[in-house]
Amino acid sequence: MPSRERVEAFLKEVVKGSHVKAIADFYHDDATMQENLGVPRRDKEMLMAREQSVLDQLQKMHTHPVQTFLVDGDNVAIRWTFDKTDKDGVVQRLEEVALQQWRGDRIAKEQFFYDTATAWGVVGPDGTVQR
Template sequence: MPSREHVEAFLKEVVEGCHVKAIADFYHDDATMQENLGVPRRGKETLMAHEQAALDRIEKMHTHPVQTFLVDGDNVAIRWTFDRVDKAGTVRRLEEVALQRWHGDRIAEERFVYGTASAWRLVGPDGKVVEG
């Protein structure tokens, strides 16, 4: 069961932009990640490679500071907001909830839940979503 402080350390690493390092530092070797109801990816090395490949396709990923997260025993829920800047400079935003099951001080399972119709909405120069 993770302490609230340990989860906060994980959040800090992701918000600082260290997405791949956070997987290395906080996930079990055989951890899984799943997008909505998709097929889970398995294994820390696979998760790190997938994350790095996603980051390599874009210019920048900005992770907003986390305002809401809950820790209940081995279960953690996090409300994330990400802004993805593509190579042309277009900014799109994703808001999602990550549902995690921790085993000790490492994440064993993670499922991302978000509305596919509202995922990666266009963000204007003022930082506000400009569509849907």
């Protein structure tokens, strides 16, 4: 079961932009990640490689500070907001909830939930998502 402080350390790592390092430092070797109801991705090394591949395609990934997260034993829920800037400078936003199952002080299983119809909406000059 993770301590609240351990979860906060994970959140801090992701918010500062160290996505791959967060996987290395906070996930089990046999961890899984799953998008909505898609097929889970497995193995920490593969998760790190995929994350790096996604980041390499972008100009920038910005993770907003987390306002809401819950810790209940081995279960953690996090409301994330990410802004990605593509190579052409277009900024898009994703709002998602991550449900995690921890084993000890590391993440064993993570599933992301978001609305695919509104995922990665373009962020306008005023900072709002254009629909």
